[in-house]
Amino acid sequence: MDESKFINLCTKAVTGNISHDEQHELDFLLESSPKNLEIYNQLHNTWQQTEFSFDSPLPDIEKEWLKFYKKIEVKEEKTINKIVFSQLEKFRAGFAATIQPRLRPAFIVLAALIIFISLVFVLKNRTLEPEFIEIFTVNKQRTTYVFSDGSKVRLNCGSSIKFFKTFSDTTREVHLAGEAFFDVLKDKRPFIVLTENARTTVLGTEFNIWARNNRTRIMVKDGKVRFGLVTNATANVELIKNQMSCVKDDLLPQEPKNVDTDYLLGWLEDKLVFEKTTLIEILNELERTYDMSIELKNGKLENETITAVFDNSPIDTVLSSICLTLGINYEVESGRYILLD
């Protein structure tokens, strides 16, 4: 055996990397020659000599971990920040084209406010696994979002959706408050929209859901949709193209009725469409759309119904024609609109 092979063997022994067979071989070599034994002892001594205790104090690992944790946390926040911001950018760009120049400064303030609120909201609800996203609009704001599966949603003013960034393997689930139009791509996983009280299940279609104050209304523009209560999985109705239904509280869903969805979904083209809509609902919609405060002096009028279409008209035009229909007047008092008797 040449010397380097022998030293390899010795090294394996002193470093604790020797196998059973190799140990036998080494024992034999050490016994057969005093020179071998000397080399072995030297190497063994060197190994011993290099013993070394780390007496430098260990840092506070908890503190180091927290420092580290903050760093990765900040990184995750940044990505969320980007999502929110890119949404805002899109929405701002889309809006800047339509908004009147004199309103732009107000709009920038609004945008800044939205960033702030979104961040507070997103960060509050943020968990590292899996990423949970909330997209929402404030009054006067509409936005479009594309889900990870390619499906699209258009959010009306003052609405929100929540969902996991990556859908699960079995369902695509979205929680909605407010009004949204969904354009769902076909996929083997059902797309489920949950509101306060209703569950809507589809495979691939276009439909609109309006959900406020424990009432959920659905309109199907295309395809087929199953619509029912969150609390009762068996009480469903099935809707096809150009049908609508609604649920109130935990009452069974209304039988589908035929409607003209293209006409009723005017909000997708920035129109306001009211079809036998109660005054209170109209006023709430106007508050969200124009970001105004409107007060109704005579509460008895709340359930009066009105049918009207407004095509991107200013708030004063809208209120004038409503008041004309009802035979009342309105006044503006420090930025608030008041509908008088």
Add this chain to the structure above:
Amino acid sequence: MNDYSSYSDEYLVESIKSSNVDAFKVLYYRYYENLYHFLCLRTNSIETAKDFIQEIFTRVWQNRGDLDKNKSIKAYLFRIANNLVIDRFRKRRSRQDFISQTKKNVTDNSLESITEINLAINKLPEKLRIIFILSRYHGFKYSEIAQTCNISVKTVESRMSQALKILRDELS
């Protein structure tokens, strides 16, 4: 928080892959001391060691999706550590600088444990030094060193015996 401290590295890696921060914290605690001593020895600076550890774990976290539970996470951590040290060497242009830096640090007492032995180890050629340190001070088996340095076990064997021979001549 789940108690992951008794879990194997493999299990931790699986959890970390699905972005489990609690599991990652256990990994951090499990290897902090080991990495710290390794880096103090290699860089002779407590501050650099601390910075490098943060950098190592940041990289692991960022690339958590690529982790493989069948590969040693310990080897992976030390490989990043070693790469950081080598990069630092390159920036210092020559190893001579590094050794004089070491001497300077000794006189500064910035790291009291630096001794004659340490200097001898630092004089080893880079390829041998890393292997010696991993084996001597971190209890790495040859196979683990091979994974860390991305070389064969045979190469580890020969480099380890070369290192020991050089140290023997240096210290006798």
